[in-house]
Amino acid sequence: MSGTFIRSGVTATVLSLTLLAGCGDGFDPRRAGALESLNAQQIYQLGEVEVETGDPGDAAFYFGEIERLYPYSEWAERALIMQAFAYHRDADYPNSRAAAQRFLDFYPAQPDAAYAQYLLALSYYDQIDEIGRDQGLTFQALQSLRAVIEQYPDSEYARASILKFDLAFDHLAAKEMEIGRYYLKRGNYAAAVNRFRIVVEEFQTTSQTPEALHRLVEAYLSLGLTDEAQTAGAILGNNYPATEWYLDSYALLTGQGLEARAQGDSWLASIYRQVVRGEWL
Numbered sequence: 001m002s003g004t005f006i007r008s009g010v011t012a013t014v015l016s017l018t019l020l021a022g023c024g025d026g027f028d029p030r031r032a033g034a035l036e037s038l039n040a041q042q043i044y045q046l047g048e049v050e051v052e053t054g055d056p057g058d059a060a061f062y063f064g065e066i067e068r069l070y071p072y073s074e075w076a077e078r079a080l081i082m083q084a085f086a087y088h089r090d091a092d093y094p095n096s097r098a099a100a101q102r103f104l105d106f107y108p109a110q111p112d113a114a115y116a117q118y119l120l121a122l123s124y125y126d127q128i129d130e131i132g133r134d135q136g137l138t139f140q141a142l143q144s145l146r147a148v149i150e151q152y153p154d155s156e157y158a159r160a161s162i163l164k165f166d167l168a169f170d171h172l173a174a175k176e177m178e179i180g181r182y183y184l185k186r187g188n189y190a191a192a193v194n195r196f197r198i199v200v201e202e203f204q205t206t207s208q209t210p211e212a213l214h215r216l217v218e219a220y221l222s223l224g225l226t227d228e229a230q231t232a233g234a235i236l237g238n239n240y241p242a243t244e245w246y247l248d249s250y251a252l253l254t255g256q257g258l259e260a261r262a263q264g265d266s267w268l269a270s271i272y273r274q275v276v277r278g279e280w281l
Helices: 010-022 040-053 056-069 074-089 093-106 113-125 136-151 156-185 189-202 209-223 226-239 244-255 267-275
Strands: none
Touching: 040 056, 040 074, 056 074, 074 093, 074 113, 093 113, 113 136, 113 156, 136 156, 156 189, 156 209, 189 209, 189 267, 209 226, 209 244, 226 244, 226 267
């Protein structure tokens, strides 16, 4: 984080704890008017303590009160980005996203706008888990991460966004592979080919590509389309010769008296001419 974020020095923490103690055992910060006797800095410090040692949901409440009570102050700007951070730490992704978006709307030219955009992207990215779930969040994460990379290329968050973008992109390819394998196992070879083709054409840079090419060899051999199977094997052999997928494809092809060699004029032959022979140049 930049300097606007958590300043957890001893002085601030001690002062915040002193404020808490002075409020008394029966103090309820959510009671109407409970925080109006405190200035913006004091409320901010209460939020810092909750972020570091307490409940991030309570921290978000404190930061939100600064925005309400002192809307045009310097502390309101700091509190808004900290509220987005606190909500994210609390895994309250919709509210984190909303706070980050408000920061971008109100303070688009401020240095912390890059972090706000990054938090917005994380609010989608951190919900990506099982491959089998709907991939709408993955698409939204990719769009938001791309915004960080393109709008703030010199920020400290651009590199992390690039890494996460690659992982999210691979996640989408893995989803296509999962569906393709499902069709392949059930003998629906045409549908399987369509899914593996998506990986080869649209997700060439992901780790899923070698397996996709091997599965194309399997599917095309099952369909009796030997030219396509041999071409898929040729691409695999030229680009991923040391992988288990090429060894398996080689065994399948030679077992039927075939070679891993480009044949015919299919979409795979076009891919072969581009990625192996460089004929798109």
